[in-house]
Amino acid sequence: MKTLIISSILVLGLTAKFAQAEDYIFFDDSPTSTSYDPSWCFVNSPSLLERIGEKFPVDETTVFMGNNSLRLHWTSQAGGNWGAAVAEIGWPGHDLGTQDLLTFWMYSEGVLTNNDLPNIYLEDTGNQKTSPVNMGAFVDSIPMGQWQLVSMPLDTFYAVAGNANMSSIKTIFYGQSTSDASEHTLFLDEIRMTSFGNSDTTAPAVPANLAAVGYDLHVDLSWTPVDDEDVAGYRIYRSNWGGTYSLVGFAQPDIPFFNHFLGETNLSGFYKVSAIDGSYNESELSLSVEVSTQSQDDEAFLDMIQRATFRYFWDYAHPVSKMALERTPGNSETVTSGGTGFGIMAIVVGAERGFVSRSDAASRLLELFQFLETADRFHGAWSHWMDGSTGEVIPFSQYDDGGDLVETAFLIQGILAARNYFDGADPVEQALVGLATTLWEGVEWDWYRRTPTSNFLYWH
Template sequence: MLVALTVGVAWGQETAGVLRNAEDTGLAVPVGLTKRVGDRSVILHWDPVVDPALAGYHVYRAASPTDPFEPYSGILPTSHFVDFEVENDSTYYYRVRTVDIAGGEGQDSATISATPRALDDKAFLDLVQHTAFDYFWYEANPANGLIKDRSSNPSLSSIAAVGFGLSSLTVGIDHGWISREAGRERVLNTLEFLWNSPQGPETDATGYHGFYYHFLDMQSGRRHGDSELSTIDTALLLAGVLHVQQYFNQEDDVEARIRTLADDIFRRVNWPWMQVRSARICHGWMPETGFLPYDWGGYNEAMILYLLALGSPSFPISPEAWTAWTSSYAWQTHYGHSFVVFPPLFGHQYSHVWVDFRGIQDAFMREKGLDYFENSRRATLANRAYAIDNPLDWDDYGENVWGLTASDIPSSYRARGAPPPESDDGTITPTAIAGSFPFTPHESLAALRHIYTTYRQRIWGPYGFKDAFNPSQQWFASDYLGIDQGPIVLMLENYPTGRVWQVFMQHPVIQRGLARAGFVPMAEANNVQSISGMASQVSAPEAQPPHPKTRSEPGQPAVQPTQPDPIPSTPPPETQPAPQRS
């Protein structure tokens, strides 16, 4: 009997066709079927079947275990499915079959049931975090640990995404989404690849002088196209490497090997080699043309770059580099908030993913009377205030539709931000909101809730919130980006548990880097502002972890200042080229 299929309701591309009943096609039965259940939505994932005869997958659904399973999708090219044709508090049953290139269907997978429901705040945030984590688990090459730069490109890996992914694996273990054994196997494969992949001046190497090319081929691990040897992307990768080195602390052969590899990978990086014009670090190098013409000056995402270079036990840079970095800060006042400006919010998030800046100051922040955490909080509130003000009159901007950063836009990819406004085209990016959660928990939660409720069927997909959307143009991204999924996973972990911060800040490299950059605990310990004020609303009751100790003054508690009087804005001393994240 032949069954004619119509296009179903799954996320992503589908192909209608004519399929035969289940038979022995020789294809493996899908395994690992799992679910993510939300308010009027069900996400299914399963382990991909690797077979040249595979055309895709076919999902079946039933209303009860005893009802017949009916064809429910077209042929899906990927191993996930999103069902929006569901009602809360009703249970649905799903099975998956493989489909071969001749149209034959394989045998049924195991059955899984799912009951959509309205979610409280904690469950909603868990769903957002878990779905973002799934990107790093499913969109990776498990053999070498490389992670896709974006979900639609199967051949291109971003090394920064790999760094976010390494740290995200620890979150998956802590939440029980994956086992410690599975997580450390993926980490070990990643580090073995990073250590053993070719380093040298050749145009098809993986890296040189310990640095890595911005983009690598997902399979070979070699340089992709004319990608540059990238200092900032190497730093984001290494932050993940150091984090897993500190996290996997058990005395067994696998975890000991992880620690050794991480140490070898980090010690190999020759940071001074990238100081070609001054104390500042160059953006990168290309084998065809040499060093790029730009150096990293503040303020942007490169704090983590300088701190790791300062903390290196093998090739450290001098403390003068931090002074050179901060010398180009632009301190301005916008919407009643005074802070070091950088319009796209990713610049206020990336370093904070790993480094807990609460209660510590360098010389610049001592002069201003705050810390970098407070600086990011003000920048985020100003970004939201800009959306409320909406000077360009974009559709839907407001108190719950904000978040300007670098992302896909209707025509391409661009870094956007405010204030001051930079390339604002009406595009909003969920990672800008979720990645700001430790700084603005109330505002971020309200915005994520509103966006899910208002745009659910167009913005929600197999890995949670898609990259971006533009209400004025009725455009919704189809892709996910690894560098945007990472801050969602990790900043939702830092609020409220602080686990990423707590582990990373114990590493001797970051302790040394902070000390050599001149960071010391803030003098006033009586002005404490906890970021866990809404923990009872969005998380299980849990004590806020103590501030990880810096080398300068062990035992100093975390403190946050009351807001000082606004400081008059000053014009930026120089303009830096806009960094390209992807």
């Protein structure tokens, strides 16, 4: 992420709560770095609008919260028109009767007047739209190079609802207003609908125990997470030789790690971290830590790769099942059986290398094996994907919603590796070995021949 210095934040209206379940979140982060999937953009000549296909472009350099923002880049011409719609993932309809405000953060690199700002209108699940409302009426000024919170009462849209069903709104449109024939760019972040009650003014605690390790071209940061369910994430700041600290990244609330790629060796600097909550209250910065990138020999390089691989399976595992996620970022409930087999072997390596204690590794794997014991099975085999909280099958495809022998084989290889490694007298290790044996012996390999005389095992 390109370094971004936030000198001040102008707050207009009431602050929206970041992580409240009752908020309608139309955009907070895009899973992909090029375009935001639940969006749709159109343009009629001679107006111009930047699009990625028909999708809203994503920007990773100018960001208020998270890893990216939306880039609205347009030129409005007389006789033309454009619109850029954003929806919540899944395109659901929302009842606006439970909310009070439409809020979003806005950033302009150039000079904009109120009249230059786009119109906003809403669309329901039946594609009926409200009349447009100009943003400029709700913005006192547009400071260049600063993030600014815009709050628009939803009553404004009720007054121009027309045939739109305000109990089933699925998209927010940004659209052409003044035809000034000038090129403009706005960055948009944290687009949501919220209620008056979703705000507090108390900042979270300061993150503690910030640590840093320098590698060849990047720095790994870690810290003790703040024990506050309202924490929405962590901001990471860097300073060169103790000068001004600049924002360089953001970490999700459940991931107290950050990898900062610098691209140079022997580059020194200082880092600090803050916690930010759902109402955008930011803690004081943590104590600083100094670190330098440094050349690595082959042994150090391989050690770095092993630690990073281990971290994916240890720190990014599903919180309930402890199984490996299919991908990150991605669906936070979809876990993979074959990938979990790789993860089990990574944990064995981690215990042997001292990345975690042997007892912690054994306890983690016993918990994972206990989950596998209750998960859906098909003649002993597990499905390719399953729900990490319930163990129920998540279909891999239309006809792939049962046992997957290839994925099961990968998983069993990991289970048997752990069964062999954890051979101590400790009760946890003994329980792990016993359960590993039960899981292994529970797979009916011969059933997957399909016929008693077949010389082959079938995938499904």
